Every structure is written in structure tokens, then in C-alpha cells.
Amino acid sequence: xxxxxxxxxxxxxxxxxxxxxxxxxxxxxxxxxxxxxxxxxxxxxxxxxxxxxxxxxxxxxxxxxxxxxxxxxxxxxxxxxxxxxxxxxxxxxxxxxxxxxxxxxxx
Amino acid sequence: xxxxxxxxxxxxxxxxxxxxxxxxxxxxxxxxxxxxxxxxxxxxxxxxxxxxxxxxxxxxxxxxxxxxxxxxxxxxxxxxxxxxxxxxxxxxxxxxxxxxxxxxxxxxxxxxxxxxxxxxx
Numbered sequence: 001x002x003x004x005x006x007x008x009x010x011x012x013x014x015x016x017x018x019x020x021x022x023x024x025x026x027x028x029x030x031x032x033x034x035x036x037x038x039x040x041x042x043x044x045x046x047x048x049x050x051x052x053x054x055x056x057x058x059x060x061x062x063x064x065x066x067x068x069x070x071x072x073x074x075x076x077x078x079x080x081x082x083x084x085x086x087x088x089x090x091x092x093x094x095x096x097x098x099x100x101x102x103x104x105x106x107x
Numbered sequence: 108x109x110x111x112x113x114x115x116x117x118x119x120x121x122x123x124x125x126x127x128x129x130x131x132x133x134x135x136x137x138x139x140x141x142x143x144x145x146x147x148x149x150x151x152x153x154x155x156x157x158x159x160x161x162x163x164x165x166x167x168x169x170x171x172x173x174x175x176x177x178x179x180x181x182x183x184x185x186x187x188x189x190x191x192x193x194x195x196x197x198x199x200x201x202x203x204x205x206x207x208x209x210x211x212x213x214x215x216x217x218x219x220x221x222x223x224x225x226x227x228x
Contacts, residue, residue, distance in 0.1 A: 001169065033214035035152070042202055042218040043144075043152065054208075054216060086152050090213045095168060098144075101151040 002091035004099035011105040018077050020102045022087030024068040032070040033088040034063060036081075037101075043086065047072060074104075082106045109133040111141075111203050111219035118225045119193050126189035127222045129203030136184035137161040139205055140212040143177060143188045146221075147199040155201075157212045158186060166212065193226045200224075 005023045012018040022032060032050050035043035045054055047063035050070055060075045070089075074081055087099040114128040131141065142157030156167040160179040167177070179186045186203055201222050204215035 030213060031210070033210070035215075037152075042221055043204075043215075044218070045214065045216045048208060048210060048214050048216070084151075088152075088154070088214060094166065094213075096154045096157075096213055097168075098152040098154055 002095055002097055004087055004089060004097055006085075006087060006099040006102045008100070009103045009105065011107055012077050013107045014079060015076055018074040018081070018104055020072045020074075020085050020087075020104065022070045022072070022089075022099050024089060029065075029068050029070075030090045030092075032063070032065065034061075034070075034072045035086045035088065036083045037086065038083045046085075077104075077106055079106050109205075109207060109217050111205060111217055113201075113203055113219040113222045116223040116225070118227070120228055121193055121195055121226055123193050123226075124189070124191050125193055125224065126187050127201060127224065129186045129188075129219050131184045131186070131205060134205075134207055136179075137181050139207050139209075141179070141186045141203060141205045142212065142215065143175075143186075144202045144204055144215075145171075145199045146202065152202075155188070157206075159212075160184075160186065193224075195226050195228075197224060198226045 003025045034047035037043040050065040051063040090096045137160045143155040145153040155171045158165045160181045203219040205217045208216045
């Protein structure tokens with residue numbers, strides 16, 4: 001089955017840059033989507049179609065793609081960015097999956 | 108304003124049936140995919156399946172095919188997730204979410220508040 005692999009945790013100091021990767025286990029890779037989830041809240045879409053940012057999402061959030069890996073980058077991390085982040089994509093048959101999630105800790 | 112409002116928390120016994128709902132408003136319900144996502148306690152998000160209310164086209168994750176049923180009543184702009192026989196392992200938060208960005212059902216830009224389902228004897 002199609003899988004997306006994320007690091008379980010990433011830690012950064014305020015003002016630094018956080019990079020969270022999401023690796024697919026096969027080609028072709030479809031577009032990826034990134035969600036932020038804070039404790040007790042529903043997920044929020046922060047990046048769509050690999051690198052597009054929805055309205056209302058701060059510019060410090062960006063996305064990129066290379067081969068079978070997509071990356072969520074948060075520049076100038078703020079304390080409020082501490083959350084779980086999930087990538088989402090689909091395989092060639094259209095089966096959609098989420099990555100296992102990455103806990104971002106702001107030190 | 109787009110809203111997805113889910114039904115309230117449920118406490119059920121193993122073997123019982125259950126149907127939870129998600130009412131969409133502020134957009135044309137029949138024109139966009141709406142799906143369900145499971146989050147077990149302390150765990151990650153799992154994509155369960157999705158429906159296009161306009162023609163009831165439904166897709167399931169292989170992990171959930173045959174375990175749940177997704178449906179929609181377009182006359183009241185409501186999507187449903189149902190179980191015929193609950194198990195303790197169905198205890199989780201369930202979110203509905205909609206693809207209003209026309210991502211080909213591959214992404215969700217609006218989410219409901221979640222419905223907590225607890226299955227315990």
C-alpha cells in the first residue's frame with residue numbers, strides 16, 4: 001500500500017527555519033497537501049498542490065517538491081507554530097493517504 | 108461563510124449501529140467532494156473515504172472499505188458516516204472535511220469540528 005513517511009518530530013528555536021519532509025514510497029507522486037493541527041482542534045490546510053498557500057496562511061509557510069519528497073518549510077518559526085503537521089497525497093489509483101505526522105516543537 | 112457542522116459526541120456499546128452526520132452550508136453542497144477522516148486517541152489522521160453529493164460517487168480507502176458506509180442527502184446538504192456493528196477499536200474522533208478548492212478530492216480546505224465516538228461495554 002502507498003505510504004508517506006514523515007519524521008516523528010522536529011525541534012527548532014524561535015526565529016529559525018523548520019523543514020518537515022514527506023517522502024512517498026513510489027512514483028508517480030501526485031500533489032501533496034499539508035495540514036497543521038493544534039491540540040484539541042481540527043486540522044487546517046496550510047499548503048496545497050505542493051507549494052500553494054491558502055489565503056490567510058502566513059507567508060512564512062511554504063512548500064516545495066523534489067522527486068518523491070515534498071517539504072514544508074516554516075521560516076522565522078513562532079511559538080504559535082508549535083503543532084502537529086501532516087502531509088497528504090495519493091497514489092496513481094487515487095487512493096489518498098496521510099503521512100504519520102510530525103510534531104513541531106518550538107524550543 | 109462555509110461551515111461544516113457535525114453531530115454531537117456518541118457513546119455506544121460494541122455491536123451497536125451508528126450514523127453520524129456533517130451538514131454543509133455556505134456553498135453548493137452538490138458540487139464539491141466531502142469526506143471523512145479518523146483520528147484515534149493520540150494518533151495521526153487516517154483518510155477513510157469521500158463522496159460527491161451531486162451523483163453519490165463514493166470512494167473508500169482500502170483500509171475502511173466494507174467497514175463503514177459513506178452517504179449523503181443532498182436535499183438537506185448533509186453527509187453521513189455509518190457503522191452497522193461497532194467495535195471498541197472504532198473509538199476515535201471523526202472529522203468531515205470538504206474539497207472546495209477542486210483538488211480532485213485529494214485535499215481538504217474546510218473541516219468540521221469533529222465527532223467523538225466512544226465504543227465501550
